[in-house]
Amino acid sequence: MLPFDTTTPAVVFKLDANVLHHGGLGVIRSLGRVGVPVYAVHEDSLAPAAHSRYVRGRWLWSPDPTENGLILEGLAQLAKRIGRPSVLIPTDDAAAIFLAEHGGALASYFRFAQPPRDLPRQVAGKYSMHELCRQLDVPSAEATLIGAWDQALDFADKVGFPLVAKLSAPWLPRKGKLRSTMIVGNADELVEVYQRCGPAAVGGLMLQEYIPGGRGHDWFFHGYCDAASVCRPAFTGVKERSYPAHAGLTSLGRCEDNDELLREATTLLEKLAFSGIVDLDFRWDARDGRYKLLDFNPRLGAQFRLFRDSAGMDVALASYLDLTGQQIRAGRQPVGRRFLVENYDPISALRYWRRRELGLRSWLASVRRVDEVAWFARDDLLPFVLMCTWMVCRAVARPWRRRIRHPELAEPQYVPGRNHDSGNPTRRRRERLFEEYR
Template sequence: MRAPEQDGMDTATPAVVFKLDPNVLHHGGLGLIRSLGRAGVPVYAVHEDPLAPAAHSRHLRGRWWWRPDPGDAERINLGLATLAERLGRPAVLFPTDDAAAIHLAEHGAELRHWFRFPDPPPELPREVAGKFTLQDICRELGVPTPRAELVRTRAEAAEFAAETGFPLVAKLATPWTSGGRAKVRSTSILRDRADLRALGQAWEEQRSGLLMLQEYVPGGSGNDWFVHAYRGSGGCRPAFTGVKLRSYPAHAGLTTLGRCASNTVLRTQAVELLRRLDFRGIADLDFRFDRRDGSYRLLDFNPRLGAQFRLFRDSAGVDVVLAAYLDLTGQPVPEGLPPVGRRFLVENYDPIGALGYRRRGELGLRQWIRSVWRVEETAWFARDDLAPFALMCGWMGARALTRRIAPRPARVVEPPRYRARAERVAGSGVRQRRRSPYAVKEGH
């Protein structure tokens, strides 16, 4: 399970995992911790709950329990400065959600004394993460994308539906602003007027967030693609392409089963888009192949790590996280052959998502078993890091008992509270808390 070691790789610089989204079951952050931790990098992370599964990974050197108000930029920077003082030396900072990536682009200048992170144009992460502002960018650059429109009332929604026809796709225009309290999913498929009425009622009850309606591009097996890439000082390298085989909710949510697949046309299109935007950092882009005209239509642009990034690791052992770490610490990024055929499974959501495909007559039990039988990478289970999987099962069981699928909103926690990882002292047989070797002394 240990990542292949890079020749001469310097792992002395710490890495910090930073997110503002209150999703306690975010598996992308856990993948980042494992990827760098196995390579020998000292990894620290911010968590919203002491029992967050990723907080108990054996690959963490230390953790903070912190839930700041995403709208308070000054307090967020003060909290990150507190983290930096605890570390005592510069660290690479990895945002793992849209809100964190947007914050660093717009308010991160004063943090560069302590942290190393990419420097895209300050306004760009917000523009590409916004569902409707992304549409404007695509129109300006001539990038294929489905027709879409912002709606502010039920009447406007009904008018767009009448013009475009069903099914439709509904998206929260700025999903990172919901703070985990949204009554409406960030992405939903509306198959008829009844779905539209139900969504309109829930949206009005939520009383926050703009809603975008989008043309539904006909899908099918093998039509949903994604690109994970890192663009840094040496250009866009690596850039991986893969196919979304299943999602939760079905056809409209996060990837629960994905497969590596080479697609030179799509890779070239995505790399060129990142170059024209002058985007810098890790990006996760979702496309759908439109059989009507043979185009790849851009559906989403996430200006940060994609949760399924561990699907991709080239022959040199490099994924987008390791590439970013090497580049931001001034080290060369080795180039290897891209992976093909590798599969990635999200164990807690794929069985639930598979039920949606089964109800549509698209998936049988035997077919589902065959699809997951030889998965090379899983989101939670790892033989060298079992605690996160066990805690994930506990959280999912608790949600099932309380009939909750979304995380319970948590209170704001200030300031960041540090906890070192419990480690076994060699030869003693005793577990103890070890203070970070990079901590600064009181008064310094």
């Protein structure tokens, strides 16, 4: 890779309370390995990504994503602490929506992509994305927004079971153990989902037809669009396994060429005048021979490290270069490259095995062919160790676990990272331990 200017800091920005978000760690490593000073927002002092060797500094901060004024104040504090303009990279829907709608007040502090103000909320919303697809004649699955229980029954009678239940605004805080996407196999399961949603089901729950799938039917597109909506780089890949099975995040992905899908995705992004990093999910529908758009994520996809082209570009690095006024070098996508998420794929594989869709030998063979994993890295081991610790603790505490935010982290608290530049490294290590555990 040719050298470029890495003096501008980057900030990894998230509002979601998921402590095991591997996409943020991918950004930290991607930029940190080429010499960019990387800062990050984390919701817990023991968040695995917060302890990457490539983090220059981190803010322990878990604001309510609906408190826009407090988030603006907090980001301004972060910017003043850094002391110079920085590139701001959102890694979840809430952060991307916030920047599009309120980021103007931060323009003197940060450089970030600026899509049309209302677009990220529109495409991240499950039913509003469905309506947009209908307006633009983009193939998508049949769907309805639930207004009453009778409407749910009517839709189920129309499309049949199984069907897919999705929270229409998955970035908003929610109570209980509701997943943002759930496969509903029969009427009893539909009753259970509706009751678990409670009053939020009315206007907050979308039902979607289940498109029959199979091996090689689930695809995704990752890209970075500049201010003119030119998408470069742009990648396509196959979702080999997901968690939960057939209805969740990618646990094993493979990079594959798909010119038709690439053309459809880039045409859509140009029509929308989209700018920034994007992650789109499609399913091939054998009934009519078309790719149906299932999800539009107006931010970085967690598995983006699957795609790193022959010029060394991934979407995080491309975003950094473009926002700092540098050239994005063209390269070829790495066909056949595989990416695995260690904490989810074994669980996912077990569910595929129960469905008789995967055997032990085929799973082991797929794991051996992996080129990169989400957490383990020889040059950055601590995040992997902490991820394993979190998974064990979650398994033990699952019956009592509640998803809550830390009220003491409503305002950002700065802690130097492992990559902090200090004249006395030994003393700084002691100080960091004191700051974290006092």
